[in-house]
Amino acid sequence: MNLPYMEAAFERDLFLQNPLPFFVAAKKLWPGQRRPTLTHAFIKLLDSKNLLHTSFTQNIDMLERAAGVPPSKLVEAHGSYAAHSCIECAAPYDGAKMEEAVMSLAIPRCEACGGLAKSDVVLYGDPMPPAFFSSLPRILHSDLLIVMGTSLAARPFADLAELVRGDCPRVLLNKDAVGEFERPDDVVRLGECDQLVRVLCRELGWEGELEEAWEAVGGRVDRGGVIGVGAGGSDDEGGKLFDGELENITRGIDSMHGLGQACPA
Numbered sequence: 001m002n003l004p005y006m007e008a009a010f011e012r013d014l015f016l017q018n019p020l021p022f023f024v025a026a027k028k029l030w031p032g033q034r035r036p037t038l039t040h041a042f043i044k045l046l047d048s049k050n051l052l053h054t055s056f057t058q059n060i061d062m063l064e065r066a067a068g069v070p071p072s073k074l075v076e077a078h079g080s081y082a083a084h085s086c087i088e089c090a091a092p093y094d095g096a097k098m099e100e101a102v103m104s105l106a107i108p109r110c111e112a113c114g115g116l117a118k119s120d121v122v123l124y125g126d127p128m129p130p131a132f133f134s135s136l137p138r139i140l141h142s143d144l145l146i147v148m149g150t151s152l153a154a155r156p157f158a159d160l161a162e163l164v165r166g167d168c169p170r171v172l173l174n175k176d177a178v179g180e181f182e183r184p185d186d187v188v189r190l191g192e193c194d195q196l197v198r199v200l201c202r203e204l205g206w207e208g209e210l211e212e213a214w215e216a217v218g219g220r221v222d223r224g225g226v227i228g229v230g231a232g233g234s235d236d237e238g239g240k241l242f243d244g245e246l247e248n249i250t251r252g253i254d255s256m257h258g259l260g261q262a263c264p265a
């Protein structure tokens with residue numbers, strides 16, 4: 001696409017000049033092509049047990065939804081491909097028409113004003129969605145905070161971990177040691193999320209239910225013992241590359257917001 005780097009597809013200024021790369025990425029990320037991981041299924045399992053209050057996510061790939069987590073309990077801090085609107089007049093854009101446009105890489109136009117229409121994924125340079133800020137008070141109701149699979153590097157998302165009450169235990173299940181988990185009741189376990197979740201569920205006697213929840217959303221497929229790979233990508237080289245780029249995009253959106261926008265809570 002002649003882009004200097006893939007994240008450029010998500011930069012507002014470049015999107016206005018040339019929206020095509022954004023739609024190429026949308027086609028690759030469009031819901032239904034990847035399967036939830038075991039960790040996504042764990043979030044659904046918490047919901048099934050009526051233990052999930054709110055899931056805050058930086059992901060735009062909607063795999064929490066694919067795992068069955070109810071949208072009412074999800075706060076997609078960077079937006080998602082679930083809704084679409086005009087960038088000029090904010091009129092909603094029809095989902096079926098957007099899918100058709102994305103799949104054929106045709107640039108969709110608002111039927112009201114002719115402006116560019118796009119999925120409500122946050123672009124670099126856009127503010128965080130109002131739903132993120134209006135949902136922040138939910139964190140005060142936590143009696144347990146689980147932080148998984150994040151660099152927790154930039155505000156305001158990283159502030160979530162600090163906003164819980166002092167008597168709320170916090171559990172970090174993550175590849176890297178991130179944030180400041182130094183309160184007396186904090187628990188830190190480092191490793192692959194799926195493995196840590198499996199160990200936790202084994203300790204809780206939930207291992208069978210976890211596997212069932214994962215299987216129910218198409219998670220367990222025989223891939224020679226590889227766990228949690230997404231269909232359509234993650235288990236091949238191109239998929240790995242793309243997943244890496246996706247992580248960069250998430251970080252990029254974070255740091256864009258971290259630079260200029262303090263948490264208003």
Ligand SMILES: [Zn+2]
Nearest residue numbers: 086089110113
């Ligand atoms: Zn419009």
